[in-house]
Amino acid sequence: MQKIGVFVCWCGSNIAGTVDVGRVVEAVRQEPGVAFAADYQYMCSDSGQNLIKSAVKEHGLTGIVVCSCSPRMHEATFKKTAAAAGLNPYMVEIANIREHCSWIHKNMEEATEKAIVLARAAIAKVLKDAPLTSGTTEVTKRALVIGGGIAGIQTALDIAEAGFAVDIVEKQPTIGGRMAQLDKTFPTLDCSACILTPKMVDAGANENIELFTYSEVESVKGFVGNFTVTIRKKARSVRADLCTGCGECTEKCPSRKTKNEFNMGMDTRGAIYIPYAQAVPKIAVIDREHCLHFKTGKCGLCERTCSAKAIDFAQEDELVTRNYGAIVMATGFQMIDPSGFGEFGYGKSKDVLTSLEFERLMNAAGPTGGHLVCPSDGRHPKHIVFIQCVGSRDTSGCGKPYCSKICCMYTAKHAILVRDKYPDVSVTVFYIDVRTPGKNFDEFYRRAVEEYGVQYVKGMVGKVTREGGRLKVQGSDLLNDRQLHLEADMVVLAAAIEPDPTARSVASMLTASIDTNGFMTEAHPKLRPVESPTAGVFLSGVCQGPKDIPETVAQASACAAKVIGLLCKQKLVNNACVASSDPLLCNGCSSCEKVCPYGAITYEERELNDKGVRRTARVAVVNEAVCQGCGACTVACPSGAMDLKGFTNQQIMAEVDAICR
């Protein structure tokens, strides 16, 4: 006979303000199996926990229901309390009467009714709880970082510094990411490459770091501490062990029509190329789509040119499978394509640029060698208009509802750089709001306005048209309540940033969740900002939300600290709620085996005693050390043979029954 104790928490006024906790206690006392019920202001406090412990001892309780906040908050707390009182921690159920009840209701009568029903369901479940024990697993002392931008590099460097092996997978032929494309960085105006490339070199040279560039994650299996990842190393058609990075081949390559990604397609590169001078690793790569040899079977000039004999046209993709204890998402961002906003004329005139294109145009290694000229005809511009919030804070559906966060500051930077280098060029910035919350950020923006004479106009641009070789910009000046018609030579769009599209598929492989905008979701928005809700998966950089470089680096290091904390552990305690199969009900159909994301289910021929009848059958067997208790198998099983301890079909039915009673 079970003796259940029910403990109803007020959570100050969080619960008690909307739920009549006294009535909940009275109601649950009538429930079968309930031997004790009490309410308390803060059940999670020491005295609240002591109340539970003493009730267990005094009334000989066999199970506990705590009606409180979400189990994500305090389930662990109350499990520990139960264990301290000598109960099995799996004899504890939480009825969430805060997030699921008091916080979302206003009417006390209704909320109280609902709280009673939720408590009843938890009591019905705890009556069918059975004590469970957890096993332990080892932790693989190696981390994987997906993405080799500044976020990934910083996380990897910090993990490596702590003495753990770490691999970086980067889809581009070089690490460096977006930051490598930037010219100067706000608010100090130091050169982006100058501060990034030492870190790239460090990452390349660190003996604990292995780089997988021009590579992608093919598949992920396993769970925290024990991931198995297959990485596809795409064929470079150049042998990494022989290539010296001399660049001879890239100069000889006769195919010159491919858009250069590094310069945002504003100039061209050969089919064999090294993305840029400071690339790490500095190894050439053949873009097979555009290579004459791969297209026609002829050419082969690079092969004849290469003195190191590094060209290998027959090279194939290579699959590498490795085990990791932790995985870091650092997949970064891209800029949205602003051609969806027809009013700005992007794509119609070459002189309408995105800010990232403008960044390349200003850079000494860019398509113009750093000379600011109009891309359409190479003339020196007289007036440049910057438009902010292109696709950001846009609820019309064309753009993104969020603030891209970095645009106000880089636009101020662009304006200052232009005015500093070319005092004859006038600059106008159209803005909705100027947001500068950061160390020395507002001062920087004020300098743009006050020292460099940049014209800031509050308002949005409605139309950009081409007229007589120049651009005509029509925008509203809200502060002076008038329409402006400006002539400009260039228009620069601060287009919204969005998560890199690869994040979605990688997140799916990791079963890590993403929000409606495609950013990775944190385990808790305030308290666990660098962990994903999927154990063992961590978040670094813009994949989690828009950030500038200092924030990215700070988060990258925080993420590394979390990874190091995990890798330092000798053993991880497993979830005791694992699946098990009833061999007498098992059809042997393999549905569960197919849906198991952890490879925890195998099949074997077994001789069964089926109510006195002997038969051999192919039945499912769960490896409890590998099972993570996700429950996918129990849903896939057509016969109900598969069940999840702690969440049995019977328990769930009992909960539903209690709710529907």
Place this chain on the structure above:
Amino acid sequence: MRELTNAICARAKELLQSGAAGRVLGWAPGEFFYDPTPGVFSEGRLNELVYDGFTAANLSKYCIAESQKEGKVLVLLKPCDSYSLAQLVKEHRVKRENIYALGIPCEGKLDMRKARAKGVEGALSFREEDGQVVFETLYGEVRLAREELLLERCLCCRGREYAGVDETLEYALPELPKRDRFQKVAALEEQTAQERYAFWRGELSKCIRCNACRNVCPACSCVQCVFDNPQSGVAAKANSTEFEESLFHIIRAWHVAGRCTDCGECSRVCPQSIPLHLLNRKFIKDVNELYGEYQAGADPAARPPLVNYTPEDPEPSAVLERGRA
């Protein structure tokens, strides 16, 4: 038809004599001419084997038990039946090494209910002549066009391809009409939720819970059905509502979703003429639309979309969006 039956028997005999199989799973005469019933034949009894317009029964499910026995069994499979066997093999329910599957041609099977509806009473026997079915009845001869008597499933015949058979018997037969099998489902989708509910409530309230649909269904092959297992809690639930039949049939449709080959046996055997296949077709249509065309049993290597995951899968919100549309 007699000629085809003879060809089947001749080939079966050869196979038995060659040792490819020890017995034949086919159709034996039933109580009436229109209900031939599955039967197992030794070589000596092959002359009793029936194959005519009414041998509609899908023999695949019988292979579960037959394949557990000693020796190999030769099973006769019409094209649509072969998918059911292939699906069962895929689910490891049939020991394929104990089966020799002979694909036999089919020109569509007949529905006695349609004949009765057209006034055939007191029928004693039937024969087929030039696209017509001739019934000998107590009240004389009745002639009806064959096409008018075809089973619902044969009106949307999926064609003459076989899945996973060991050999096929070639025999020229006239083509069958090809209709869109999702027409009725699409019409139901057009209705409001209330109309659909009324439709299904009307149909399912005819159910007498005889379990014929479950027992005949090749996808319903669980060692123990959840409805027969008091531990599952499902059986009791189905009984605790005034409209228990809907629970039974909807749960059953969910259980076979993604595995149903659309063989149509459920509707054929239903003594109350409930169009049960529509529930399964709704699932098939949804699966096809959401995950791309999928035919259960067609490809032994294909992962069934409902127990598979690809990054291209629609987001769960697709369900909501479809609900709104």
